[in-house]
Amino acid sequence: xxxxxxxxxxxxxxxxxxxxxxxxxxxxxxxxxxxxxxxxxxxxxxxxxxxxxxxxxxxxxxxxxxxxxxxxxxxxxxxxxxxxxxxxxxxxxxxxxxxxxxxxxxxxxxxxxxxxxxxxxxxxxxxxxxxxxxxxxxxxxxxxxxxxxxxxxxxxxxxxxxxxxxxxxxxxxxxxxxxxxxxxxxxxxxxxxxxxxxxxxxxxxxxxxxxxxxxxxxxxxxxxxxxxxxxxxxxxxxxxxxxxxxxxxxxxxxxxxxxxxxxxxxxxxxxxxxxxxxxxxxxxxxxxxxxxxxxxxxxxxxxx
Amino acid sequence: xxxxxxxxxxxxxxxxxxxxxxxxxxxxxxxxxxxxxxxxxxxxxxxxxxxxxxxxxxxxxxxxxxxxxxxxxxxxxxxxxxxxxxxxxxxxxxxxxxxxxxxxxxxxxxxxxxxxxxxxxxxxxxxxxxxxxxxxxxxxxxxxxxxxxxxxxxxxxxxxxxxxxxxxxxxxxxxxxxxxxxxxxxxxxxxxxxxxxxxxxxxxxxxxxxxxxxxxxxxxxxxxxxxxxxxxxxxxxxxxxxxxxxxxxxxxxxxxxxxxxxxxxxxxxxxxxxxxxxxxxxxxxxxxxxxxxxxxxxxxxxxxxxxxxxxxxxxxxxxxxxxxxxxxxxxxxxxxxxxxxxxxxxxxxxxxxxxxxxx
Numbered sequence: 016x017x018x019x020x021x022x023x024x025x026x027x028x029x030x031x032x033x034x035x036x037x038x039x040x041x042x043x044x045x046x047x048x049x050x051x052x053x054x055x056x057x058x059x060x061x062x063x064x065x066x067x068x069x070x071x072x073x074x075x076x077x078x079x080x081x082x083x084x085x086x087x088x089x090x091x092x093x094x095x096x097x098x099x100x101x102x103x104x105x106x107x108x109x110x111x112x113x114x115x116x117x118x119x120x121x122x123x124x125x126x127x128x129x130x131x132x133x134x135x136x137x138x139x140x141x142x143x144x145x146x147x148x149x150x151x152x153x154x155x156x157x158x159x160x161x162x163x164x165x166x167x168x169x170x171x172x173x174x175x176x177x178x179x180x181x182x183x184x185x186x187x188x189x190x191x192x193x194x195x196x197x198x199x200x201x202x203x204x205x206x207x208x209x210x211x212x213x214x215x216x217x218x219x220x221x222x223x224x225x226x227x228x229x230x231x232x233x234x235x236x237x238x239x240x241x242x243x244x245x246x247x248x249x250x251x252x253x254x255x256x257x258x259x260x261x262x263x264x265x266x267x268x269x270x271x272x273x274x275x276x277x278x279x280x281x282x283x284x285x286x287x288x289x290x291x292x293x294x295x296x297x298x299x300x301x302x303x304x305x306x307x308x309x310x311x312x313x314x315x316x317x318x319x
Numbered sequence: 320x321x322x323x324x325x326x327x328x329x330x331x332x333x334x335x336x337x338x339x340x341x342x343x344x345x346x347x348x349x350x351x352x353x354x355x356x357x358x359x360x361x362x363x364x365x366x367x368x369x370x371x372x373x374x375x376x377x378x379x380x381x382x383x384x385x386x387x388x389x390x391x392x393x394x395x396x397x398x399x400x401x402x403x404x405x406x407x408x409x410x411x412x413x414x415x416x417x418x419x420x421x422x423x424x425x426x427x428x429x430x431x432x433x434x435x436x437x438x439x440x441x442x443x444x445x446x447x448x449x450x451x452x453x454x455x456x457x458x459x460x461x462x463x464x465x466x467x468x469x470x471x472x473x474x475x476x477x478x479x480x481x482x483x484x485x486x487x488x489x490x491x492x493x494x495x496x497x498x499x500x501x502x503x504x505x506x507x508x509x510x511x512x513x514x515x516x517x518x519x520x521x522x523x524x525x526x527x528x529x530x531x532x533x534x535x536x537x538x539x540x541x542x543x544x545x546x547x548x549x550x551x552x553x554x555x556x557x558x559x560x561x562x563x564x565x566x567x568x569x570x571x572x573x574x575x576x577x578x579x580x581x582x583x584x585x586x587x588x589x590x591x592x593x594x595x596x597x598x599x600x601x602x603x604x605x606x607x608x609x610x611x612x613x614x615x616x617x618x619x620x621x622x623x624x625x626x627x628x629x630x631x632x633x634x635x636x637x638x639x640x641x642x643x644x645x646x647x648x649x650x651x652x653x654x655x656x657x658x659x660x661x662x663x664x665x666x667x668x669x670x671x672x673x674x675x676x677x678x
Contacts, residue, residue, distance in 0.1 A: 023340040023343060023344065024340070024343060024619050024620045024622075024623050024624075025619075027343055027347055027623035027624075027627065028551045028622070028623045030347070031410075031547060031551070031623060031626055031627075032544075032547070032548060032551070035540060035543065035544040035547060035548075036544075038403075038536065038537075038540045038544075039540060039541070039544065041378075043396075043400070043533040043537075044380055046377060046383050046388060046391055046392060046395065046396070047380050047381065047382045047383065048382035048383035048384065048385065048388065085646070105646075106646065107646060107647065109362070109529075109646070109648065110393075110397045110530065111361050111362035111363070111393055111397055111398060111641075112362040112646060114362075114389055114392055114393050114397065115362045115363040115389070115393065117389045125515070126518075128522065128529075128530055129519060129530075130522075130529070130530030130531065130532070131529075131530045133530075133532065133534070134396065134397055134530060134532045137396050137532065137533075138392040138396055138397075139392075140392075233514060234514070
């Protein structure tokens with residue numbers, strides 16, 4: 016077999032090589048040209064974290080917020096559904112969409128996609144990265160950091176002071192009460208232990224987190240056997256309003272009938288937006304848990 | 320005729336070389352056009368001329384007006400490197416497919432199907448889990464290359480006897496290798512103590528070009544370069560290999576050595592692709608076959624054509640992935656599988672018919 020006239024193929028091959036060499040030599044750089052001077056306080060803030068959404072809406076007027084996350088108006092997870100509906104844009108962590116909004120401050124969290132954060136950093140738009148939300152103190156720090164970055168430090172301090180006052184109030188009221196053994200249990204058998212806000216929220220609400228006895232750090236899957244051995248006297252699950260699927264499942268599970276919380280019917284649902292929040296709404300979650308754990312201290316008529 | 324049945328489709332169609340050249344030229348033009356279109360479409364759609372102007376300004380480092388900065392940042396810092404990464408991954412996967420098909424003399428060989436990509440992914444997950452990937456930019460592609468290389472040689476060892484690789488053996492070995500590697504990958508994922516690192520691994524494993532930028536392009540370039548250049552140089556030997564082992568030897572080709580080099584090169588290309596985008600299936604299967612229809616089976620034409628074709632194919636797939644649904648990205652692997660899955664079945668049925676007809 017003979018082949019004729021494949022020279023153009025060599026040109027293409029050569030072209031490929033040249034392209035690759037050019038890629039080798041070329042070093043991408045920052046954009047040159049006049050930067051618009053940074054605006055302070057920022058007027059087009061974009062948040063890429065639900066916690067930042069909740070905090071922002073408490074600190075900044077809506078006209079200064081260009082976009083929130085797509086979760087902000089989702090009633091299953093958000094505490095700020097109504098307020099968030101007034102903000103025109105909802106975004107995901109997608110660098111193009113974020114930049115298209117011409118933000119002057121982007122707030123991301125430790126959980127935000129690392130590659131997207133790296134891309135956004137190269138564009139020179141101010142970026143505030145919130146730390147891990149692993150404790151109530153970290154939540155407070157994040158509130159103060161956002162306040163600082165958007166020029167609303169006073170409001171942020173006031174918000175933190177309000178949080179601390181209400182937490183202190185709950186702690187005082189439950190201080191004398193016996194501390195029940197509590198387990199927060201989520202779908203799939205995941206429980207939260209040391210280094211989580213849930214652990215601190217249970218402690219603040221006057222309970223003992225039994226996940227600590229099992230040596231759980233952060234989130235871990237717990238087997239049913241382990242759950243029976245741990246034998247918590249209260250089980251907390253999170254759920255959407257009106258849907259108590261997980262609670263019913265646990266109560267009906269024949270394998271768990273010896274667990275004290277199941278036997279006594281002390282399996283309680285806390286609204287999911289409370290259970291998953293890492294903004295100032297942790298206070299509401301602590302109050303909700305305290306009412307569940309210590310109904311004697313919080314009469315059912317009391318509403319705040 | 321001593322030539323194995325499965326080699327025939329690779330050589331059967333004799334396309335006019337002149338026509339092949341024209342087709343190749345068309346592919347190059349299409350590729351360049353696709354790059355420009357892909358760089359101008361997205362969250363903000365810009366006219367083609369503005370896109371090119373902003374790109375040139377960005378690449379050449381010319382000053383940019385402040386009112387155009389946001390657009391320039393999108394085009395030059397975010398979208399264009401992603402398009403480049405797509406082109407590079409597509410070219411690498413298609414080339415690795417061509418080489419494997421020629422090497423195994425098997426039209427269904429592809430990095431995804433025989434497990435080489437999964438090997439790369441396992442290597443990548445290992446290096447990410449140790450934290451080394453974060454400290455050095457060559458660690459990840461080196462690891463994916465090593466994983467792909469070991470897998471390629473294992474597959475070769477298990478499925479090839481005296482230069483022959485029966486179709487079913489190769490596919491079955493692929494299934495076994497893929498499942499072993501996937502379970503090892505899951506093991507590492509489930510043992511990882513750090514939530515952040517597991518998330519990072521999962522994101523990378525899912526496959527796609529979401530969030531890929533200049534750093535990824537630069538990370539993979541040396542590896543792609545070291546793969547493409549020798550493959551281009553060895554295209555003649557690939558032609559000779561297809562004629563059968565005895566013929567190749569009589570023509571003075573050191574068959575075993577060439578095979579090993581080609582196998583390593585295809586692993587290098589697949590590994591580089593995996594390092595950038597995670598595993599993306601079927602590109603190495605679909606593109607070479609399409610290009611064979613266009614330019615014929617001569618590897619001297621086919622190899623550059625597959626590189627250009629693979630690049631074009633993935634640039635378009637990625638464009639669809641990021642624009643089909645507004646504000647939401649479709650995973651790139653879903654799109655390539657939608658095209659590649661049916662195509663794979665078509666090839667499989669065709670091979671079966673042929674073997675029945677001739678056997």
